[in-house]
Amino acid sequence: MKLLHFSDTHLGFSEYYKIDPDSGLNQREQDFYDAWHQVIDAIMVHRPDVVVHAGDLFHTPRPSNRAIRTALESIQKISDAGIPLVIIAGNHETPRIRTTGSIFESLALFPHVHAAYSSACEVWQINDVDFYCIPHCSLTEEMDGAFEMLKVKARARANKVFVSHGAWGGDFGMGEFNEQRLPDVEVLTGVHFDYIALGHYHRYVTVKENACYPGSTERTSLNEHNSTCGYLLVDLESGEREYVGIATRPMIKLPTIDCTGLTTRTIYDKMQELATPAVRQAIVQLVLKNIENDAFLQLDVRQIDEMFAEAFYLEKKFSRIMTESNRFASHAKIESLPIEFERFLARENTELDIQKIAQLGAHYLESD
């Protein structure tokens, strides 16, 4: 049996208030749909015996109509092609309150779709393979119960695949408050699986010989700038696996510029060196540290943005050398109002106590 394993598609994710001129949607939301469609197209080309989605289909428990429609259209396509789809709920789409109900109830209405979303272990037999699925559980006790249930349901002879969503062995976490630690299911239950299809960790990684995370299909944060995006093709008989990358928006963390002792001019020159064609259409993080106070106040945000005008989005992380006088506004972003106010005061010729006024200004501007 050949299966296609993907995960963490986060449909409905959006960021940065940029609009896609073609669809009129938030561009990042569109990016996630584009990534999704690349995998759906691949499913139609490869025609695997089973498709496995290991959770975080949607970014939230109450996805937008657009996200729902995108998912349903594609799932209908897979269903119409007669390809079974095994799909489980991840932590992102599991409602915190049970009465909210799950969007996965609707997915399960399609023929050939097997959706696990009720904090329990579900088993489906497809051809000669049993799929044991444990979705994200709202409570740790429910997850423990689901593994107990798996032990009871496990049959001796059939070929087996395990599907779950969480941080394997406590490693491979995403730093999210509701993420769950997954035990090594084979050690815990004594049941051997031909393949373990995992979701949650946004990076392609083999956690043990027969267990993989395919990673996400788009990057939800700059922390994932080093991760590739794609899906896995798995042959259960031979045990062969192939990871296939898809095209996504580049994400770049530029090397940090240490500004100790540098003038504004030199800082601009160093930034200019980093503004290569590689930043085109990319989400870019620019980090400047230890900026002298005068240089900091002289930096022109618009000029910096202009330098990186080709980038899709520029995240600026600037920190200045702490002194007695700037301590009160040291956490403010360079494009923020308190910093603008400080720049304004620095240019003023006045008898007044500038430091006192700056402190008061920062206080008023930072409070809601």
Ligand SMILES: [Mn+2]
């Ligand atoms: Mn995820």
